[in-house]
Amino acid sequence: MIDIICGARPNFMKVDPIVRNIDPAFKIRIIHTGQHYDHIMSQSFFDELGLPRPDINLEVGSASITVQTATIMKRYEEVVLRRMPDAVVVVGDVNSTLACSLVAVRYGIPVIHVEAGLRSFDRGMPEEINRILTDQLAGLLLITSSEARDNLLAEGRSSEMIRLVGNPMIDTLLRLLPVAMADGEQLSEEPFALVTLHRPSNVDDPDRLAAVLEALGGLNDMKVFFPAHPRTLGHIFDWGITIPDRILIGKPLTYLNFIRAQAEASVVITDSGGVQEETSVLGVPCVTVRTSTERPVTLELGTNTLCPDVSGIEEAVARQIKNRPELPREIPLWDGKAGIRIAASIENFIGAKR
Numbered sequence: 001m002i003d004i005i006c007g008a009r010p011n012f013m014k015v016d017p018i019v020r021n022i023d024p025a026f027k028i029r030i031i032h033t034g035q036h037y038d039h040i041m042s043q044s045f046f047d048e049l050g051l052p053r054p055d056i057n058l059e060v061g062s063a064s065i066t067v068q069t070a071t072i073m074k075r076y077e078e079v080v081l082r083r084m085p086d087a088v089v090v091v092g093d094v095n096s097t098l099a100c101s102l103v104a105v106r107y108g109i110p111v112i113h114v115e116a117g118l119r120s121f122d123r124g125m126p127e128e129i130n131r132i133l134t135d136q137l138a139g140l141l142l143i144t145s146s147e148a149r150d151n152l153l154a155e156g157r158s159s160e161m162i163r164l165v166g167n168p169m170i171d172t173l174l175r176l177l178p179v180a181m182a183d184g185e186q187l188s189e190e191p192f193a194l195v196t197l198h199r200p201s202n203v204d205d206p207d208r209l210a211a212v213l214e215a216l217g218g219l220n221d222m223k224v225f226f227p228a229h230p231r232t233l234g235h236i237f238d239w240g241i242t243i244p245d246r247i248l249i250g251k252p253l254t255y256l257n258f259i260r261a262q263a264e265a266s267v268v269i270t271d272s273g274g275v276q277e278e279t280s281v282l283g284v285p286c287v288t289v290r291t292s293t294e295r296p297v298t299l300e301l302g303t304n305t306l307c308p309d310v311s312g313i314e315e316a317v318a319r320q321i322k323n324r325p326e327l328p329r330e331i332p333l334w335d336g337k338a339g340i341r342i343a344a345s346i347e348n349f350i351g352a353k354r
Contacts, residue, residue: 001026001027001028001029001083001085001086002022002026002027002028002029002085002086002087002088002089002346002350003029003031003079003080003085003087003088003089003100003104004018004019004028004029004030004031004089005031005033005088005089005090005091005096005097005100006030006031006032006033006054006091006096007032007033007035007072007092007094007095007096007097008035008092008094008095008096009045010092010094010169010272010273010274011091011092011094011096012045012046012049012051012255013045013049013168013169013172013173013255013274014091014092014114014115014168014169014172015030015051015091015168016049016050016051016168016171016172016339017168017171017172017175017338017339017340017342018089018091018114018168018339018342018343018346019051019052020339021339021340021342021343022343022346022347023343023347026346026347026350029055029056029083029085030051030052030053030054030055030056031054031055031056031058031076031079031100032054032056032057032058033057033058033060033072033075033076033096033099033100034057034058034059034060034061035060035061035062035068035072035094035095035096044254044255045254045255048176048254048255048256049172049176049255056079058071058072058075058076058079059075060072060075060096065095065126068095068099069095069098069099070099072095072096072099072100073099073100073102073103076099076100076103077103077106080103080104080107080109084107084109085109086109086110086350087109087110087111087112087346087349087350088100088101088104088109088110088111088112089112089114089346090111090112090113090114090134090138091113091114091115091168092114092115093115093118093127093128093130093131093134093273093294094127094130095126095130097113097130097134098129098130098133098134101113101133101134101137101138102137104137105137110139110140110349110350111134111137111138111139111140112138112139112140112142112345112346112349113134113135113137113138113140113141113142114142114165114168114342115142115143115144115167115168116131116134116135116138116141116142116143116148116152116162117135117141117143117147117148117149117151117152117162118131118144118148118151118273118294118295119131119132119148119151119294120290120292120293120294121292122291122292124201125199125201126200127273127294128294131294132155135152135155135157136155136157138161139161139349140161140163140345140346140349141157141161141162141163142163142165142342142345143162143163143164143165144164144165144166144167144333144334144338145164145167145295145297145331145332145333146164146332147296147297149162149164163341163345164333165333165338165341165342165345166332166333166334166335166337166338166341167277167331167333167334167338168338168339168342169274169277169278170277170278170281170334170335170336170338171336171337171338171339173259173278173281173282174281174336175336176255176256176259177259177260177263179256180255180256180257180259180260180263181260181263183256184256184257184259184260184261185257185260186260186264187225187260187261187264188223188225188264190222190223191221191222191223191266192222192223192224192225192264192265192266193216193219193222193223193224193225193265193266193267193268193269193317194225194227194261194262194265194267194268194269195216195224195225195226195227195247195268195269195270196226196227196229196268196269196270196271196272196275197212197226197228197229197232197269197270197271197289198229198231198232198271198272199271199290201271201290202271202289202290203229203231203232203235204235206235206239206241208310209232209235209236209239209241210239210241210242211310211311212289212310212313213236213241213242213243213244213247214244214310215310215311215313215314216244216246216247216269216313217243217244217245217246217247218244218313218314219246219313219314219317220314222266222267223246223248224246224247224248225248225261226247226248226249226250227249227250227251227252227253227258227261228249228250228251228252229252230251230252233249233251236249259278262275262278262279262282262284263282263284265284266285266321267284267285267286267287267317267320267321268284268285268286268287269286269287269289269313269317270286270287270288270289271288271289271290273293273294273295276288276293276295276298276302276304277295277298277302277334279298279302279303279304280297280298280301280302280303280304280328280331281302281328281331281334282328283303283324283325283327283328284303284324285303285317285320285321285323285324286298286302286303286304286305286320287304287305287307287313287316287317287320288304288305288306288307289307289308289310289313290306290307290308291306291308292306293306297331301329301330301331302328302329302331303320303324303325303328305319305320
């Protein structure tokens, strides 16, 4: 039996191709930690992706990093002690990823990390710590792009543990984009910018958040749609930050509506890793409001640029729109078949351990 861990919103799109391609002979137990508990942030993704309902929901909910990680560990340990899996598959870099990996290695259960080796080299990001520690615990490291191999080797991981499999999030994007374009809601017939911001560096300081909104309000000739993370939306109202007239702010979109919005946007402004990847494949200009990215392939082969200074957002947006390519450049193995390669790697790894 294989435990597959789902924590926060991006995990669902990464898990889906794995679940679809694992040989039925390998029984799967989907563990939803409940790190995102809002319907739009969680259950709607299972519905739209067609994922099986989780076998177990730990119902952790929101908390500080320390409390959330500890609670996940405590509740997942109880699950493991009731029935020990042959392996634990974790994806990405959220608190659930590290917490369940720590529990697994405590009981000698092999850990498989999907999306291993990504590095922003900014240890001020909680996700960076999760990535580094999870990769030290994992016995199989499945990477999305070639630079991740160099990062892992530099950290002392063996090349025999590393497999280049591609990007499972892109599998889900390519599978469901036609559905989204047919059934999703169109945000606007006019040019618009789509915004998604949630990282503490942008939204947990009132001055920084106010500056970001002011910069977005300065974008000319287009509407600005900002489906805000619940924490971001709460901060805006709690701190009484003025929302410029140009910005239409609301709750998060469902996955299908969001990928349609990305495809139709003139530009996407974000601090999300997954959005950098999706816009690169879609060929949509992207401005990432961060000092660094753990996905440098999106800068080299995609349509992405970094903009750490919010005063430069308007200029970066204009430049990205002007330089938009006719067709997106191809990123190796981001071809919609990563799930097949991941499933084969997992099955071979478990088979070799038996």
